[in-house]
Amino acid sequence: MSYVVALTGGIGSGKSTVAESFARHGICIVDADVIARQVVEPGQPALYKLATRFGQQIIQPDGSLNRAVLREYIFNDPSAKEWVNQLLHPLIHAKTRQLIDSATTPYVLWVVPLLIENGLQTQANRVLVVDVDEQTQLARTMQRDGVNRQQAERILRAQVSRQQRLACADDIIDNSAGAETIEPRVASLHSRYLELAASATRQDIDKNE
Numbered sequence: 001m002s003y004v005v006a007l008t009g010g011i012g013s014g015k016s017t018v019a020e021s022f023a024r025h026g027i028c029i030v031d032a033d034v035i036a037r038q039v040v041e042p043g044q045p046a047l048y049k050l051a052t053r054f055g056q057q058i059i060q061p062d063g064s065l066n067r068a069v070l071r072e073y074i075f076n077d078p079s080a081k082e083w084v085n086q087l088l089h090p091l092i093h094a095k096t097r098q099l100i101d102s103a104t105t106p107y108v109l110w111v112v113p114l115l116i117e118n119g120l121q122t123q124a125n126r127v128l129v130v131d132v133d134e135q136t137q138l139a140r141t142m143q144r145d146g147v148n149r150q151q152a153e154r155i156l157r158a159q160v161s162r163q164q165r166l167a168c169a170d171d172i173i174d175n176s177a178g179a180e181t182i183e184p185r186v187a188s189l190h191s192r193y194l195e196l197a198a199s200a201t202r203q204d205i206d207k208n209e
Contacts (some may be wrong), residue, residue, distance in 0.1 A: 002028075002100055003107040003197035004123070006072035010159055011152075012140035012177040014182070018130050021113050021186040028103040029110040030096060039091040040065045043120030046091055053083065075154065089118070107197040116160045121168050125200065128189065129169035132176050134162060 007022075009015045023200050024028050040047045042063040050070065051059055058069045074081040100108050112120060121127050132140075134156065141152040166172065171192075 002103045002105075003193070003200050004100060004110050005107055005126045005128055005193055006115050006121060006124035007109055007111045007128045007130065008113060009175075010132075010134075010137050010162065010165065011113070011131040011155055012137040012144065013114065013132045014140075014179070015111055017131050017179055018173055018175070018182055018186065019109060021182050022109045022190065025186070026105060027191045028105040028108045029100075029111060030099045030103070031109055032092060032096065032110070033113060035092050035095045036088065039088060039095065046087060049087055050084070056082075057160070063178070075158070095179065097184060107193050112161070116165050116168050124191070126170045126196065127168050128171045128173065129165050130173050130175050131169075132174070134174060159163075192205075199204050 007015060007019060009018075019029050019031065035057060038044075040050065047059075048064060050065065052071055058066045058073075060066050070084070074084060096110070100110065107125075110124060112118075112159065115121055115124075115127070138149060138152045138154060141147065141155065142166075145152075171189055173182060173184060173189075
């Protein structure tokens with residue numbers, strides 16, 4: 001079984017930038033957002049079930065999921081959010097497990113934006129949090145996603161607090177200063193994770209002997 005480092009952080013914190021840096025070290029990246037998009041691609045059973053539940057308005061003219069419309073349903077109706085989670089989470093989990101189990105790198109970086117919200121931190125060997133202050137999160141989200149401040153604040157409130165996230169962290173990358181500070185920190189953590197993964201492998205071998 002691969003050694004798993006879970007990477008998380010609030011919206012606009014820079015998780016993708018950090019993940020790309022680990023990828024340059026040759027580490028396998030398993031991204032929950034990518035998997036979540038794959039399980040609702042055109043032709044997938046989950047997309048059909050979503051359309052049956054919410055209507056054809058959640059389907060784009062090209063047959064893909066209209067995420068903005070689905071997001072509105074989820075934000076405005078807790079029961080809709082629960083239903084969607086019960087549909088998609090088992091599919092995402094199964095695909096995630098498959099990718100992690102088939103990885104050949106010493107450790108796997110599992111990118112999960114809602115790691116803490118969904119109580120998944122215990123499924124990783126280590127938790128790495130990308131941290132920025134909330135004002136930076138809001139500014140980056142507004143610029144990246146083209147949303148107004150009210151919309152960005154609503155997304156932020158739907159996530160756990162910065163303090164809750166940091167309380168679950170084994171390691172932290174402060175991304176307030178921007179991308180130029182990430183590479184040295186990632187390089188240091190990469191070396192540390194290689195050591196931890198090797199140690200875990202030796203312990204597994206000892207147990208089986």
